Amino acid sequence: MAGNAAKTVARTVVEYQYPWREKLAKYKDELAKGVYGYWELGAWKPLSISARRRAQLRKEVLLAGENWPYDPERKEMKTRRKGHKCDRISAEKRAHTVELMEKMPQMLADYRKRRWEKKMKEEDAKEKL
Known part of the structure; x- marks a missing residue:
């Protein structure tokens, strides 16, 4: 009986310490589909998790020192300088x-x-x- 209580307390402490693990497991398939949504049968489907909750979950995972693999790939930086087009052309x-x-x-x-x-x-x- 005492062993079961200790396991329950330990599990509760771990869950309290890392609440994002359950959320990550719950939305893992959904997060893998894309950042904003995905196309399915010619129709755009938004994610079932909102952007605010997704960002909050991402922040919790990164603060815990874990890896967040669901970010989109970064685009290449533009190297063209700002200025007037007529100056460049001349x-x-x-x-x-x-x-x-x-x-x-x-x-x-x-x-x-x-x-x-x-x-x-x-x-x-x-x-x-």
């Missing part, structure tokens, strides 16, 4: 212009060569007539 245009100016002598040489070849073809065509 900077890109200036950089592109610098690249083109570096290629300019070769482009002019190609243009002159094409123009010269065209002129020679026209002269050959006139001579053949």
Whole structure:
């Protein structure tokens, strides 16, 4: 009799100490379905546990030093800086212009060569007539 009472008291103390274990066991399947809800047969189903209670349970588990595997994956951080779009575009245009100016002598040489070849073809065509 004393042994049963001691077990009951010990179980009560453990339950009081870790009340989140029962809740976690109860909602384990539900939490695994997603953070906000899930699609089932083409219809959106919200979780049976509210967001407030879910957050409270998550906090209790983390404070106890346990792992909480039900958080969604984090998205990658955006690396683009803030600012005006016109400033970014004008900077890109200036950089592109610098690249083109570096290629300019070769482009002019190609243009002159094409123009010269065209002129020679026209002269050959006139001579053949």
